[in-house]
Structure formats: C-alpha cells, structure tokens
Amino acid sequence: MTEEETAAAIARDPEHVRHLLRQMVRVRRFEEACVELYSATKIRGFLHVYIGEEAVATGVMSVLAPDDAVVATYREHGHALLRGVSANAIMAEMYGHAEGCCRGRGGSMHLFDAATRFYGGNAIVAGGLPLAVGLALADKLSGRDRVTVCFFGEGAVAEGEFHESMNLAALWDLPVLFCCENNLYAMGTALERSESQTDIALKASGYAIAAWAVDGMDVLAVEEAARRAVDAVRAGAGPHFLELRTYRFRAHSMFDPERYREKAEVERWMERDPIELLRAALETQGRLSADEWSALQHEVEEEVQAAIAFAEAGTLEPVEELTRFVYSERTAP
Amino acid sequence: MKLTYREAMRAAMREALQRDERVFLMGEDVGRYGGGFAVSLGLLEEFGPRRIRDTPLSEAGFVGAGIGAALGGMRPIVEIMTVNFSLLALDQIVNNAATLLHMSGGQFNVPIVIRMTTGGGRQLAAQHSHSLEGWLAHIPGLRILTPATLEDARGMLWTALEDPDPVLIFEHGSLYNVAGELADDAGPVDIDRAAVRREGADVSIITYGGTLPTALGAADALATDGIDAEVLDLRTLRPLDDAAVLATVAKTHRVVVVDEGWRSGGISAEISARITESAFYDLDAPVARVCSEEVPVPYARHLEQAALPSVERVVAAAREVVGPGG
Numbered sequence: 180m181t182e183e184e185t186a187a188a189i190a191r192d193p194e195h196v197r198h199l200l201r202q203m204v205r206v207r208r209f210e211e212a213c214v215e216l217y218s219a220t221k222i223r224g225f226l227h228v229y230i231g232e233e234a235v236a237t238g239v240m241s242v243l244a245p246d247d248a249v250v251a252t253y254r255e256h257g258h259a260l261l262r263g264v265s266a267n268a269i270m271a272e273m274y275g276h277a278e279g280c281c282r283g284r285g286g287s288m289h290l291f292d293a294a295t296r297f298y299g300g301n302a303i304v305a306g307g308l309p310l311a312v313g314l315a316l317a318d319k320l321s322g323r324d325r326v327t328v329c330f331f332g333e334g335a336v337a338e339g340e341f342h343e344s345m346n347l348a349a350l351w352d353l354p355v356l357f358c359c360e361n362n363l364y365a366m367g368t369a370l371e372r373s374e375s376q377t378d379i380a381l382k383a384s385g386y387a388i389a390a391w392a393v394d395g396m397d398v399l400a401v402e403e404a405a406r407r408a409v410d411a412v413r414a415g416a417g418p419h420f421l422e423l424r425t426y427r428f429r430a431h432s433m434f435d436p437e438r439y440r441e442k443a444e445v446e447r448w449m450e451r452d453p454i455e456l457l458r459a460a461l462e463t464q465g466r467l468s469a470d471e472w473s474a475l476q477h478e479v480e481e482e483v484q485a486a487i488a489f490a491e492a493g494t495l496e497p498v499e500e501l502t503r504f505v506y507s508e509r510t511a512p
Numbered sequence: 513m514k515l516t517y518r519e520a521m522r523a524a525m526r527e528a529l530q531r532d533e534r535v536f537l538m539g540e541d542v543g544r545y546g547g548g549f550a551v552s553l554g555l556l557e558e559f560g561p562r563r564i565r566d567t568p569l570s571e572a573g574f575v576g577a578g579i580g581a582a583l584g585g586m587r588p589i590v591e592i593m594t595v596n597f598s599l600l601a602l603d604q605i606v607n608n609a610a611t612l613l614h615m616s617g618g619q620f621n622v623p624i625v626i627r628m629t630t631g632g633g634r635q636l637a638a639q640h641s642h643s644l645e646g647w648l649a650h651i652p653g654l655r656i657l658t659p660a661t662l663e664d665a666r667g668m669l670w671t672a673l674e675d676p677d678p679v680l681i682f683e684h685g686s687l688y689n690v691a692g693e694l695a696d697d698a699g700p701v702d703i704d705r706a707a708v709r710r711e712g713a714d715v716s717i718i719t720y721g722g723t724l725p726t727a728l729g730a731a732d733a734l735a736t737d738g739i740d741a742e743v744l745d746l747r748t749l750r751p752l753d754d755a756a757v758l759a760t761v762a763k764t765h766r767v768v769v770v771d772e773g774w775r776s777g778g779i780s781a782e783i784s785a786r787i788t789e790s791a792f793y794d795l796d797a798p799v800a801r802v803c804s805e806e807v808p809v810p811y812a813r814h815l816e817q818a819a820l821p822s823v824e825r826v827v828a829a830a831r832e833v834v835g836p837g838g
C-alpha cells in the first residue's frame with residue numbers, strides 16, 4: 180500500500196489497525212517464547228517459527244467468519260493463535276501435556292481445534308491442499324456459504340498434490356481460498372532454484388483460478404486482498420489464490436545452520452518487519468502513543484506468560500491412554 | 513579411524529562418486545543445505561551441481577526421474593529426506609522400479625539406489641516417525657537394506673550400486689550420531705547375509721537397523737541375570753537370510769523378534785511365520801515379538817517412549833521366553 184492508502188486505512192478505523200498490530204505482536208512474542216522454551220528443552224521435536232511472516236496470517240484470519248475452515252502447515256502456531264485457539268492450549272500442546280489442544284499427541288507441527296474449525300497443522304508438505312479441496316467440496320455439496328482457507332509454502336508448489344488440488348478446485352468451482360506464503364525458501368532451496376516459472380500467481384492462473392500477488396509484509400494490503408478474495412469466494416465466484424510475498428527472519432527450524440543465504444539478505448528483509456512497519460505508520464498518524472504501545476506489549480506479555488504458566492502446571496496424559504483415539508470411541512448401545 | 517555413522521555413509525557416497533562417473537546424487541536439500549540430516553554435507557563443493565543435484569519438493573517426480581536415469585544407463589543415488597515422504601513416491605517405487613524388469617520380460621532392469629531416513633524416537637509425532645521398511649520388504653523386485661553398524665553404513669552402498677536392480681537403504685535417524693572405530697581400509701560389504709552381533713546360547717534376539725542397539729542393550733542386561741542372549745542383525749529385510757535365522761533358532765531354541773514397525777502384518781510376523789514353517793520343532797517356546805504399539809507415534813515424550821520398543825520390553829520378553837527355569 181502507498182503511504183496515502185495506509186494513512187487512509189488508519190484514519191478510517193484506527194482501533195482496528197491497532198488490533199491488527201496487537202495480533203501480530205501476539206504471534207511474535209508467543210513464538211519468541213517458544214524458541215526460548217525450546218532451548219530450555221521444554222518444547223521438543225521440530226519447531227518452525229513464523230517470525231517475519233506474521234502479517235500474512237494476521238491479515239487473512241482477520242476477514243474470516245467463525246464457521247469458515249482453516250488448513251495450515253507445520254509452521255502454524257500463529258495461525259492457530261489468530262484463529263482463536265487459546266495460547267494456553269497451544270503452549271500446553273508444545274509441552275506434550277494432556278491440557279494441550281491435541282492432548283500431547285500432536286505437538287508443534289500438528290495443532291488441531293474443532294471449535295474454531297482449525298484442521299491442522301500438517302507436516303507433510305502440500306498434504307493439506309487436497310484436504311482443503313475436500314472441505315470446500317463438502318460445503319458446496321451441502322449448499323453452505325462457508326469458505327475454506329488453505330495456507331502453504333511456496334515449496335509446496337512443486338508437489339503433485341498442489342497441481343492436482345488446483346485443478347480439482349477450479350474444475351469443481353469450489354469455495355476455497357489458497358494462500359501461498361512465499362518466503363522464497365523451502366528449507367535451503369531458493370525459489371529460483373526449484374521452479375522454472377517463479378511467478379506463482381501466474382501458475383495458479385494457468386488453472387483458471389483468480390490469482391494475484393500481494394505484499395506479505397504489509398498487513399493492511401494482505402487484509403484488503405483477503406477480504407476481496409474471501410468475499411468473492413463466499414459469493415460463489417469459485418476458488419481464489421493469493422501469493423503472499425514474505426520472508427522468514429529465523430532459521431527453517433531449530434536445526435538449520437542457514438548455509439544457503441546471506442546475512443545481508445536477511446537484514447534487508449528485516450528492514451521491512453511487518454510489525455515495525457505498521458507501528459511506525461500508526462505513530463506517524465498520531466494513532467499510537469508511547470503509552471498505548473507499551474500497554475499493548477504489556478498485555479501480550481501477560482498472555483504469553485500465562486500460557487507458559489498454564490503449560491508448566493500441566494499434567495502428563497496417563498500412559499494407559501496411549502492407544503486411545505486410534506479408532507473412534509463408541510458409547511455402549 | 514574414529515567416525516560417525518553419518519560420516520561413514522558420506523564416505524561411502526564420496527567413494528561411489530569417485531569410482532563411477534555414472535553415479536550422481538539427487539534429492540531435496542542434498543546440496544546447498546548439506547542434506548536434511550547432513551549426510552551429504554560438503555559433497556556439492558567437492559563434486560559440483562551436475563552430480564549433487566538439489567531437487568524441488570517433488571518426491572514422485574524425482575524418484576521417477578531417478579528410475580528413468582537408471583534405465584538410461586546412469587547409477588543414481590536418490591535421497592528421500594525421510595521414509596515419511598517416500599509415501600508420495602510409492603507409485604514410482606512400487607509400480608515402476610519394482611516391476612519393470614519383470615513386465616519387460618527381463619529387458620529393462622533398474623539399477624537405482626534410494627536412501628532414506630527411517631524411524632521415530634525424536635518427538636516428531638506421527639507424520640515424521642514412521643518405520644515402513646518392513647512394508648516395502650513386502651514388494652518383490654526390491655532389495656531392502658537396513659545398515660545398523662558403521663561397517664554397513666560404509667560398505668553397503670557400493671554393493672547396492674553394483675546390484676542391477678533397485679535397492680532401498682533405510683538409515684535409522686537415531687544412528688547418525690553413533691560414533692566408533694572403523695578400519696582404515698573398510699570398504700564394500702556383502703548385502704545378502706544376516707550377522708550375529710553377539711553370540712549366545714539361551715535366547716535369540718532377532719532385529720535390524722535402529723533397534724540393534726536396543727537388542728544389544730537388552731542382551732547386556734540379561735547377561736547380568738545369567739541369561740546368555742544371541743543377537744542376530746538381519747541387515748537385509750528382502751531377501752531375508754533364512755539360513756541365518758534358522759541357524760540361531762537351532763542353537764538357542766528361543767526367539768524374540770524386535771521391530772520398530774507395527775506388529776500387525778509387519779516384518780516381525782514374517783520372521784515368526786518362517787520360523788514356524790521351517791523350525792517349529794526346534795522351538796522350546798512360542799516366538800515372542802516386541803514391536804511398536806498399534807498407534808500413530810505420539811509427540812509427548814513419555815507416550816512416544818511407551819509406544820516404541822525399549823530395552824526393558826525386550827528384556828521382559830526374553831525372560832518370559834526363557835521361562836522361570838532359564
């Protein structure tokens with residue numbers, strides 16, 4: 180968005196823009212805490228953080244209705260939090276505790292929540308795309324006007340499941356919004372070394388899906404694009420596709436020595452930190468005082484600390500329960 | 513020379529790349545990133561991008577391309593980051609690699625080697641903890657290798673590359689950091705025979721891959737109770753070395769099969785069935801099995817540990833088989 184457009188958006192509804200800022204800060208602080216807890220061995224397994232990419236999920240989630248569905252990847256703590264899963268339940272899950280949103284069975288990469296129609300967390304690259312197509316198919320067949328939103332990385336674009344899903348969604352005219360989080364890397368593989376055509380929105384257009392690219396560091400731009408797309412999908416205009424251009428500031432996971440990219444490149448992108456961009460814009464417009472900013476940070480910190488305390492106080496699922504949920508539990512007739 | 517399992521595997525790839533111009537390595541993040549498990553670290557610098565090929569995320573595509581390159585006269589080593597993602601390439605492995613020789617009436621063999629990490633134990637939850645080597649051992653046309661020692665990590669690859677048919681090598685994730693001594697002249701090893709890793713007289717613990725250390729640990733624990741366990745490392749799950757299995761049964765008359773795969777329909781069932789078919793009257797007790805619980809592997813550490821085979825469970829099974837008198 181241009182400076183004028185940003186100023187206009189802020190002037191229109193400063194309270195809402197501050198809300199978006201708070202949402203991004205929630206995700207950022209939650210994940211910074213996760214990284215510390217990982218180093219302290221409270222969280223184990225793989226941990227993939229979204230730091231730098233917060234504007235994407237924040238902008239998209241902001242326009243969804245409560246009964247829409249969300250499908251995400253293994254980099255999904257922020258998505259779950261923004262969708263309305265409690266920080267407590269997410270943190271407890273990462274601790275492997277019974278109070279976690281999956282009773283300790285899923286961990287960081289597999290967060291699920293039926294109440295918010297959050298269909299995971301999927302640790303198989305591109306594994307969520309066909310699921311999203313099916314969820315949308317169910318809505319279409321049932322005559323509901325719900326939208327399914329599917330997040331995935333640009334690495335997934337190379338997988339067969341991506342192409343098969345694009346085709347089915349377009350062929351059957353399904354109510355699904357595909358959100359490609361293009362952070363330029365799939366682990367250590369840069370986009371230009373994995374795709375012959377690096378214009379991902381163009382690729383989606385090849386399946387006759389309405390698709391365009393958006394500045395994924397600008398939460399207002401993301402929100403506007405998402406609103407347009409979600410409204411169109413809900414109105415029956417068929418699948419839509421957003422390529423959200425973003426960058427991950429941290430390593431791929433906690434095991435990544437980042438041999439494949441220059442520090443200078445990371446630093447360049449960090450100058451476009453989505454949180455800093457929005458905070459600066461609000462301040463320039465006189466819509467965020469120093470007191471408001473510190474109050475916001477303070478409240479977020481309280482939420483994160485409360486989540487840690489909740490997880491710390493959690494309990495282990497009894498080992499006798501190990502084989503539960505392999506099959507559905509039927510109540511006796 | 514002291515080195516890790518990971519380094520032994522890397523040395524094997526380096527040797528293969530040096531010895532045969534037709535050999536190349538391809539897979540996700542094998543080059544710039546240095547390999548998902550750092551096995552191929554440094555090979556890109558040494559051999560260049562023509563022979564150390566980073567692929568996009570496209571398991572079916574690049575495994576299929578490896579099969580095609582093998583048909584075209586190359587000797588590809590295809591790395592699938594983990595067995596979990598090989599599921600996206602199962603069509604190519606099962607419907608092409610395993611069948612082409614037979615369907616073509618012997619005209620087209622597929623000299624490909626596919627390497628992948630397998631197994632659980634690192635709190636990665638269900639989608640990243642599968643042990644499916646026993647499953648793939650179901651398929652005629654494939655050879656399934658499970659190196660569990662430094663010698664085998666160093667030596668199996670070259671022999672596999674010399675095999676005219678598809679070979680799958682499963683490297684258990686828990687083994688990569690295992691360090692030990694390897695002879696300076698260590699080189700190719702056979703890929704046909706099982707190996708007795710510990711001699712014993714009272715009970716045979718039959719296992720492979722990631723549970724070999726578990727079995728050896730159990731044997732040590734049993735020794736303190738005066739139970740003398742033999743440990744047989746299968747090394748190759750297809751074809752199985754029946755003679756080695758029957759020989760250890762004939763010696764101890766008691767068997768515990770240890771497998772990180774699930775019990776139902778697993779390789780442990782196959783081994784037990786073969787013993788029953790060929791050595792029923794040699795047995796002094798029913799064959800026992802220690803496998804993973806029948807549940808997708810959970811994230812929480814205590815649940816995961818309860819799901820996977822452990823030294824304690826192997827010891828308990830062995831005691832049971834040996835009986836109060838043993």
Ligand SMILES: Cc1ncc(C[n+]2csc(CCOP(=O)(O)OP(=O)(O)O)c2C)c(N)n1
Pocket residue numbers: 254302303304305331332333334335336360362364365366431540569571593597600
């Ligand atoms: C089918 C499959 N292959 C390989 C992997 C290993 N892996 C995990 S994340 C990842 C990179 C994915 O990149 P991208 O889709 O761009 O998402 P990002 O991590 O950048 O958010 C890879 C190769 C996997 N999880 N699933």
Ligand SMILES: [Mg+2]
Pocket residue numbers: 332333334360361362363364365366
């Ligand atoms: Mg990416």
